[in-house]
Amino acid sequence: MTREEIIRPENKVYGRPELLMPVHTHYCPGCSHGVVHKIIAELLQEMNVADKAVGVAxxxxxxxxxxxxxxDWIEAAHGRAPAVATAASRLNPDALVFTYQGDGDLSAIGTAETIHAANRGENIVIIFINNAIYGMTGGQMAPTTLLGMKTATTPYGRRADLNGYPLAISPILASLDGTCYVTRxxxxxPAAVRKAKAAIKKAFQNAMAKRGxxxxxxxxxxxxxxKLTPAQSNDWMVENMFPKYPLGDLKNVEPQQ
Amino acid sequence: MAKVFGAVTIDADMCKGCNLCVVACPTDVLALQPQEVNDRGYHYAFPEKPDACIGCAACATVCPDACIEVYRVVDKNI
Incomplete structure (x- = not known):
């Protein structure tokens, strides 16, 4: 079978989701943000909720x-995305409101907003990208930075006596009564991407069903x-990040029958 | 026994040459261009051994720039 015979519209099994704009992203080559954007776009399309979706950047x-x-998107002030999402979700009860935040946003400057939004049990989805560093500003130490990890502001590695310990925010949120689903x-x-997609889908379903x-x-x-190649960073993440941030569901409250 | 034929197309202009698809491919179909670069100066990925493709979409699933399209045909007569 020739390549021309295979490459036909009826044989297409995977392609760029239509909701993803046909533009170059500003992300570095190999950045995880691109994959997460892609699965969000795929899910909104598959669940047919693009008209109802409001993202908070x-x-x-x-x-x-x-x-x-x-x-539809709203751009929030630094760390305040859950507070903005609270307003969007309360004023538009039919909307699917989600925030998309990094670790410098959610677990540093926005800790209070995040914890209180979760504690109030707002019907929103918080998508939290944890890469243990302030990527945008040049790789400074974040609260989630691992002990011994070298960053621009901890050139000899993070020290517990000077910089404190890495903050795992998901177990804190899982301990609050307002959350219904907390997963890492x-x-x-490819397998991890499919699992992450299933997790985000479940989170979107929870928000639509107003479960918290x-x-x-x-x-x-x-x-x-x-300071690694994309493939090396994946290996480094498996070796160093997963012991501190193990994958899996931290909390999963099944709906009452 | 059925045979699976796969093919991928890569939008060379969108590709940033991150190499993640090359690592993810189970049959070593893809490679980065050793010399050629796209308009933005990246060594973009291309199907080096297109005949080995099984259309599993592993490359497209991990692609951060969503520039890979996957096609698959299952021929049950072989």
Whole structure:
């Protein structure tokens, strides 16, 4: 069978989702943000909720997310995305409101907003990209940075006595009564991408059914900040990030029958 | 026994040459261009051994720039 016979519209099994705008992203080559954007666009299309979806973009690398996915977006002040999403969700009860935040946004400056939105049980989805670094500003230490990890502001590695310990925010959110689903996923292999997609789908379904706050943490790479190639960063993430941030569901409240 | 024929097309202009698809491919179909670059200066990916493709979409699933399209034909007569 020749290549021309295979490449026909009826044989297409995977392609670029229509909701993804046909533009170059500003992300570095191999950045996990691109994969997560893609699965969000695929899901909104598959679930047929693009008209109802409202995204809240953070400050950080994903600040231009509104240029890449063709839905309604709000740009929030640094860390305040869950507070903005609260308003959007309360004023538009039919909307599917989700925030898309990095670790510098969600677990540093926005810790209070995140915890209180989750504690109030707002019907929103929080998508949390944790790459253990401030990627956009040049790779400074974030609260999630691992002990011993070299960053621009901890050139000899993070020290517990000087910089404190890495903050795992998902277990904190899982301990709150307002959250219904807290999970930690990754997007480094095809299988992991499919699992992450299923997790985000479940979170979107929870928000539509008004079951409370859903949190999907994606353990991600920042190959520019980590000074590694994209493939090496995936290996580094598996070796170093997963022991501190193990994958899996931290909380999953099944709906009452 | 059925045989699976696959093919991928890569939007060379969108590709950033991150190499993740090359690593993800189970049959070593893809490679980065050793010399050629696209308009943005990246060594883009291309199907080096297109006959080995099984259309599993692993490359497209991990592609951060969504520039890979996958086609698959299952021939049950072979």
């Amino acid at each position: 953070p400050v950080g690398c994903a600040v231009f997310a509104y240029n890449y996915i063709d839905i 996923q990754a997007v480094h292999t 706050t859903s949190v999907v943490e994606i353990v991600a790479t920042c190959n520019s900040g980590w």
